[in-house]
Structure formats: structure tokens, C-alpha cells
Amino acid sequence: MxxxxxxxxxAPRKSIFETLGIDTRLLGMVGAFVVVCVMFNILTDGxxxxxxxxxxxxxxxxxxAIMATGMVFVIVTRHIDLSVGSLLATCSAMMAITQTNxxxxxxxxxxxxxxxxxxxxxxxxxxxxxxxxxxYIIGYLAVPAFIVTLGGLxxxxxxxxxxxxxQTIGPLDETYQxxxxxxxxxxxxxxxxxxxxxxxxxxxAIWSARRARIAHEFPVKPVWAEVALMAVSxxxxxxxxxxxxxxxxxxxxxxxxxxxxxxxxxxxxxxGYGVPYSVLLLIAVAVAMTVVARRTRxxxxxxxxGGNPDAAELSGINTRLLTVKVFAxxxxxxALAALVASARLSFHSNDIGTLDELRVIAAAVIGGTALAxxxxxxxxxxxxxxxxxxxxxxxxMVGVDAPFQNIVVGGVLVLAVLVDIVYRKRTGAK
Amino acid sequence: MVDRSGTPLVExxxxxxxxxxxxxxxxxxxxxxxxxxxxxxxHNGAGKSTLIKCLSGAYRQDSGxxxxxxxxxxxxxxxxxxxxxxxxxxxxxxxxxxxxxxxxLFLGRELTTALGFVDDAAMEAETRRIFKRLxxxxxxxxxxxxxxxxxxxxxxxxxxxxxxxAKILVMDEPTAALGPQETQMVAELIQELKKQGLGxxxxxxxxxxxxxxxxxxxxxxxxxxxxxxxxxxxxxDDLLGMIIAGKTPEHLAA
Numbered sequence: 001m002x003x004x005x006x007x008x009x010x011a012p013r014k015s016i017f018e019t020l021g022i023d024t025r026l027l028g029m030v031g032a033f034v035v036v037c038v039m040f041n042i043l044t045d046g047x048x049x050x051x052x053x054x055x056x057x058x059x060x061x062x063x064x065a066i067m068a069t070g071m072v073f074v075i076v077t078r079h080i081d082l083s084v085g086s087l088l089a090t091c092s093a094m095m096a097i098t099q100t101n102x103x104x105x106x107x108x109x110x111x112x113x114x115x116x117x118x119x120x121x122x123x124x125x126x127x128x129x130x131x132x133x134x135x136y137i138i139g140y141l142a143v144p145a146f147i148v149t150l151g152g153l154x155x156x157x158x159x160x161x162x163x164x165x166x167q168t169i170g171p172l173d174e175t176y177q178x179x180x181x182x183x184x185x186x187x188x189x190x191x192x193x194x195x196x197x198x199x200x201x202x203x204x205a206i207w208s209a210r211r212a213r214i215a216h217e218f219p220v221k222p223v224w225a226e227v228a229l230m231a232v233s234x235x236x237x238x239x240x241x242x243x244x245x246x247x248x249x250x251x252x253x254x255x256x257x258x259x260x261x262x263x264x265x266x267x268x269x270x271x272g273y274g275v276p277y278s279v280l281l282l283i284a285v286a287v288a289m290t291v292v293a294r295r296t297r298x299x300x301x302x303x304x305x306g307g308n309p310d311a312a313e314l315s316g317i318n319t320r321l322l323t324v325k326v327f328a329x330x331x332x333x334x335a336l337a338a339l340v341a342s343a344r345l346s347f348h349s350n351d352i353g354t355l356d357e358l359r360v361i362a363a364a365v366i367g368g369t370a371l372a373x374x375x376x377x378x379x380x381x382x383x384x385x386x387x388x389x390x391x392x393x394x395x396x397m398v399g400v401d402a403p404f405q406n407i408v409v410g411g412v413l414v415l416a417v418l419v420d421i422v423y424r425k426r427t428g429a430k
Numbered sequence: 431m432v433d434r435s436g437t438p439l440v441e442x443x444x445x446x447x448x449x450x451x452x453x454x455x456x457x458x459x460x461x462x463x464x465x466x467x468x469x470x471x472x473h474n475g476a477g478k479s480t481l482i483k484c485l486s487g488a489y490r491q492d493s494g495x496x497x498x499x500x501x502x503x504x505x506x507x508x509x510x511x512x513x514x515x516x517x518x519x520x521x522x523x524x525x526x527x528x529x530x531x532x533x534x535l536f537l538g539r540e541l542t543t544a545l546g547f548v549d550d551a552a553m554e555a556e557t558r559r560i561f562k563r564l565x566x567x568x569x570x571x572x573x574x575x576x577x578x579x580x581x582x583x584x585x586x587x588x589x590x591x592x593x594x595x596a597k598i599l600v601m602d603e604p605t606a607a608l609g610p611q612e613t614q615m616v617a618e619l620i621q622e623l624k625k626q627g628l629g630x631x632x633x634x635x636x637x638x639x640x641x642x643x644x645x646x647x648x649x650x651x652x653x654x655x656x657x658x659x660x661x662x663x664x665x666x667d668d669l670l671g672m673i674i675a676g677k678t679p680e681h682l683a684a
Binding site: 213300304 | 486488507508509512518520522523524525526527528529533534537538539540542546547548551552554555
């Protein structure tokens with residue numbers, strides 16, 4: 001690649017992936033994920049790749065994946081956040097207390113439609129404020145992020161404990177629980193509509209990017225490559241929807257619903273779950289974070305600061321304020337993750353989010369975020385979270401002893417980073 | 431000849447800055463006129479870069495004042511310096527290695543679309559346009575600058591400084607990492623910018639180059655200003671004497 005800048009050097013014959021413009025690293029991760037899935041599917045006699053398990057795997061991943069997208073920004077700016085699991089607990093405690101103690105005390109009865117939104121806003125504000133506070137200490141007072149968030153790990157875990165007196169708080173509001181996963185899904189029709197919209201958006205995005213390059217007379221990929229990319233996106237999106245739709249709601253649950261509505265269930269009636277709202281939330285977070293990373297000044301400054309903090313500062317970027325913003329985003333995402341995690345359990349428990357900081361960091365790192373800063377992708381972190389969760393639940397299904405599960409996960413983390421380092425050395429990428 | 435009768439473009443008056451008790455710059459005054467190149471000479475650690483960083487906003491002087499076009503300038507941050515049309519090419523180049531040339535060129539001043547998103551296509555187009563002039567062989571617009579050669583990286587840093595219509599340009603050893611051909615390119619660029627009426631501070635180690643490119647040379651030693659001389663009136667030996675011994679040549683000492 002070094003001589004590509006020479007004026008008349010013949011471009012080496014491009015591989016199909018280069019023509020398609022697909023990141024080979026992404027491909028490697030997808031490959032690893034597929035290998036993990038197929039392996040467990042064989043070991044469990046086909047129980048791993050069933051709609052039911054894929055559905056469960058998806059909703060189990062959401063909480064960690066949401067936080068991992070924020071961890072990408074934190075690690076890209078050469079910081080670390082060890083407090084995310086504890087912060088999740090504090091946010092969860094705040095939201096639980098708000099909906100079960102404070103709001104009913106203010107005259108909003110259980111089941112009032114305002115309870116869930118108010119509780120969620122309280123949680124988000126808590127997360128953002130705590131994140132910004134930690135970011136302030138790191139950015140403006142120059143205490144290393146490792147120390148600040150290590151302190152935060154202890155502080156926020158026990159603030160949560162203090163707030164709830166260590167009690168489990170539940171059941172949580174019904175509307176609130178809709179974001180938990182199985183208790184709130186879009187249904188088959190809604191999911192198909194979502195899938196169709198997603199396919200259209202993906203195609204428009206690919207095509208308008210091409211139009212922009214043509215408008216500025218930049219080289220573009222061949223049309224077949226763009227079309228192939230669109231086709232692959234469409235197959236992936238619709239395939240995902242189809243799988244989630246194929247997981248049927250159990251007959252007794254449906255029967256109960258029909259009873260509640262005062263009718264009886266027709267014979268042979270089935271209904272798929274479809275896309276859970278929590279997954280929709282994760283998709284929204286992923287899209288928003290990717291747009292921030294790639295299309296906004298904030299994102300550009302985050303990556304520039306990670307690549308060369310001095311250069312960023314000399315370019316007039318306020319790197320201190322940037323640190324506050326990055327940690328505030330991380331805190332907000334912890335609150336969203338707390339929402340999903342507690343809604344899935346349907347109560348707040350004192351140990352919610354324990355060890356999540358390690359899962360989140362591992363997800364970001366497996367997803368290709370470099371601890372040296374300046375490198376990382378949102379989709380990579382989500383894929384990393386998915387790989388971690390697949391390993392964990394796959395081993396549980398196979399019946400691997402608990403200690404071995406963690407031994408394998410720890411080993412995989414180190415191996416993933418090692419493979420990444422070797423890959424970067426080989427390709428000359430930094 | 432440079433016309434020095436009007437108001438100086440930049441006047442740094444009595445600048446002092448110290449780090450932990452060591453006086454890095456000790457009551458130094460220099461000025462710069464439109465269309466002039468002033469060379470800053472001195473040993474490593476003489477305080478050249480430190481002095482210039484006060485002008486570019488990277489450091490703040492402990493005492494002393496900076497005037498731009500005769501008006502007192504308050505430069506607290508690099509952003510402030512940019513509002514006075516002061517652009518700096520740092521010795522380290524100050525590039526974010528993980529970003530491509532266009533992102534670096536516009537870092538801190540991104541072009542945005544109507545919706546406030548960064549307009550990468552427009553920035554790449556502008557970058558291609560300016561490189562057609564500066565470095566026509568440059569092709570790697572999409573690659574991170576870490577994969578570029580020293581000269582290519584240098585041209586990114588130079589492009590960044592000249593793109594935004596600087597009035598005052600600070601170049602900290604711009605040719606240190608360059609081969610002869612690229613050094614020549616920088617020399618030609620300096621002449622061109624000079625013709626456009628820019629004022630340039632050029633920090634350099636090479637006295638021959640300073641004699642060739644500069645109108646005046648300010649020599650520093652141990653944080654103090656040894657003297658400011660017109661390069662046509664001194665020999666390279668005189669300049670070396672100033673740098674090494676800290677003495678102004680006798681025929682100019684009066």
C-alpha cells in the first residue's frame with residue numbers, strides 16, 4: 001500500500017471485499033461470531049440457533065451493548081470507565097424509587113401513564129449528571145479516569161445500596177416494563193414494517209453516499225458492488241426480523257390475553273413476538289451514536305483527541321469540555337441500560353449490573369476499540385457484546401461448569417486483542 | 431526590500447515566560463511586518479519555540495504584550511490565535527494520525543451541511559483543490575495520515591495553515607523532516623506567501639536556509655534575545671557567532 005501514492009504505480013488488483021468497500025476487520029468479527037454460533041449449535045444439537053434462543057440472546061445483549069457504544073467514545077479518547085456497572089445500579093435505583101415511592105407520594109397512582117416517562121427522565125438525568133461530574137474531575141481537575149471511575153465503582157454501587165436500603169424494589173410500572181424485552185415486542189406486522197423501513201433507509205443511505213461522491217467527482221464503487229451491498233443489508237435485516245417473528249408467544253399467554261379481552265382464542269392461532277422494544281432502543285442508540293461518531297463535530301473531535309490530544313488542543317478543540325461530554329454520554333447510556341436491565345427483571349435488585357463494567361469494556365475491545373485511543377466503531381462494540389453473550393449463554397446451554405465459563409471468556413478477551421494486534425501488524429494499519 | 435515604515439503586523443513586546451523557575455523566554459521583543467520573513471535562530475532550548483507558542487496560543491506569557499496590526503491582542507488559546515489570522519505549523523506537525531488529510535486540514539473548523547453535520551465530501555473536495563496547487567502528486571486522500579510519508583504529512587500541515595487565509599504564519603522547522611525536493615517546495619511556497627503580503631516567523635536551525643529565505647533574523651540564546659539583524663548585512667559566520675557566543679557582530683553592534 002505504501003507506493004499507492006506514487007503517480008503511476010499500478011493499483012494492485014482489488015479483492016472482492018475491497019471493491020465492496022467492506023472492512024475486513026468487521027468481516028473477521030462476523031466470521032468469529034458465526035463460528036461461535038455454529039459450534040454451539042452443533043454442541044447443543046441445534047438448540048442454540050432456534051428463534052427462541054436467538055430472541056433471548058438478543059434481549060440479554062441489549063443492556064451491555066448500549067453501554068458498550070458509549071465505552072467506545074470513552075476508550076477512543078484514551079480514557080476508561082470502570083464505574084458503568086455501579087452507575088447502572090444507581091440509575092436503576094433512582095428510577096425504581098421514583099416510580100414506587102416518590103411519584104405515588106406525589107399523588108400519581110400506580111398505573112398512571114406518567115409514571116414511566118417521569119421515572120425514565122429522572123434516571124437519564126441522574127446518569128448524565130453523574131457522568132458529567134466524573135468527566136469534570138477527569139477533564140478539568142486532571143485526575144486519571146482510571147482512578148476517578150475506580151472510585152466511582154465503589155461510590156455508585158453503594159449509593160444505590162443506600163438509596164434502596166439494599167432492598168429489591170418491584171414490581172416496576174407496567175409501561176416501564178415494556179422496554180425489558182419479552183414483555184414488550186412489536187408483534188409480527190410491526191416488525192415487518194420496521195424491517196421494510198430499515199431496508200429502505202439502508203438503500204437510500206448507500207445510494208446518497210454514492211451520489212455525493214459523484215457530485216464531487218470522487219471515485220466510486222461499481223454499481224454492482226453498491227447493489228450487492230444493498231442486497232446483503234436487506235437480507236440481514238429481513239432475516240433478523242423473520243427469526244424474531246418466528247418465535248411464537250406461548251399458547252397459554254395468548255389465551256390469557258384473549259380472556260382478558262373477553263373473547264376466546266381461535267383454534268390454531270399463533271402469534272410471533274417480533275422485535276422487542278429494547279432491541280429497537282439499541283438500534284436507535286447505535287444509529288444515533290454512529291451518526292455522532294461519523295457525522296458531527298463532536299465525533300470528529302472525539303477521534304481527533306484520541307489520535308493526538310496535543311494536536312486536537314492546538315487545533316482549538318476544548319479537550320476538557322470534550323471529556324465532560326464523553327462521560328456525560330456514557331452516564332446517559334448507563335441510565336438507558338439500567339432501564340432495560342431493570343425492566344427485564346421487572347424489579348430493581350441490589351446487585352443489578354455487577355461486573356457489567358468488565359463485560360462492557362470487553363465488548364468494546366473485542367469489537368476493535370484500541371485502548372491506545374483513536375480507533376473504534378459502534379457496530380464493532382455491539383458485535384463484541386453479542387459475541388461475549390453468545391459465548392456465555394452457549395456455554396451455559398452446553399453445561400460447561402461455571403468456573404470454566406469465566407475462564408473461557410477471559411481467555412477469549414485476551415486472544416481477541418492478540419489477534420487484532422497481529423492483524424494490524426500484518427496489514428500495516430496502526 | 432520590505433517596507434517597515436508602517437504598523438508592524440505583529441509586535442511581541444517584552445515577553446517573558448518561565449517554567450518551574452527556569453526562564454524559558456526572558457524579556458524578548460520581536461516584530462514582523464507584512465510581506466516579511468523573520469527567522470528565529472538559536473540552539474535547542476534557546477526559547478524559540480516557546481516564544482512562538484505564546485503567539486499561537488499554546489502557551490500564555492507570564493508578562494509582556496502582543497500587538498496585532500497595532501492593536502493589543504488577547505491570545506489565550508489556539509482558537510484565539512486563529513481569530514487573529516495567526517496560523518501555526520508546529521514542528522511535531524500536530525496531526526491526528528488516525529484521521530485522513532481532509533479531516534486534519536479542517537480540524538476545529540469543519541465544513542458543515544445545512545443540518546449541522548460535518549460535510550466530508552465538501553471537505554475532501556476542498557482538500558483536493560488545495561493539494562492540486564501545493565502537492566500535485568498527493569493521492570492518498572482517504573488514508574489516515576499515519577500512512578503518509580514525512581513530506582506528505584508536512585504538506586497536510588502546510589495546507590492547513592495556508593487554506594484559512596492566514597495573515598501571520600508561524601513555521602516551526604518546516605523542513606526538518608523533508609528531502610531536498612520537498613524543502614525546495616516549501617521555499618517556493620514561502621516566497622509566494624510573502625508576495626501575497628503575509629508575515630512569516632520561520633524557526634530554523636540551518637543558517638544558510640535562514641539567509642536564503644528570511645529578511646531579518648532574530649537570534650536567541652538561553653531565553654534571551656541576542657539581537658535582530660538584517661540577513662543581507664551579516665555573513666553566516668556572524669549568525670553562527672550570535673547563536674553560539676551570543677554576541678552581536680561588531681560592525682552592527684553600534
